[in-house]
Amino acid sequence: MSTDRLAQLLDMLAEEPGDAFLRYAIALERKRSGQNADAITDLESLLTDQPGHVPSYYQLALLLIEQRRIPEAIHTCEAGSLQALVQGDRKARTELIALREQLIEDQE
Numbered sequence: 001m002s003t004d005r006l007a008q009l010l011d012m013l014a015e016e017p018g019d020a021f022l023r024y025a026i027a028l029e030r031k032r033s034g035q036n037a038d039a040i041t042d043l044e045s046l047l048t049d050q051p052g053h054v055p056s057y058y059q060l061a062l063l064l065i066e067q068r069r070i071p072e073a074i075h076t077c078e079a080g081s082l083q084a085l086v087q088g089d090r091k092a093r094t095e096l097i098a099l100r101e102q103l104i105e106d107q108e
Helices: 001-013 020-032 034-050 054-067 070-087 090-107
Strands: none
Touching: 001 020, 020 034, 020 054, 034 054, 054 070, 054 090, 070 090
16 A cells, blocks of 8 residues: 555545545555555445445445454445445446345355
8 A cells, every 4th residue: 555645545535525535545545555444434434424325335345244244244235235226326236235145145
């Protein structure tokens, strides 16, 4: 991870704190650097403020899986697939449903 890149994103976010894309980019940058707990916090906060940000659900679910927080990952996939349905995003909905089904199957 480039700490310079993260610093730049954080500076930009300070100027536009409501920018969902910047918040998402910061979370992904933290994920790339192995700061998974911070990335999870960032994505959860983003989804609390802007529940319609569908890409965040998939990334959050992946991070939760890495942390072995499977029930939370399943719930995240469910919530995200509902948001994707509302927005008419069939691709994201399909991906979230497939991930959820795989998680459930792996638990059996």
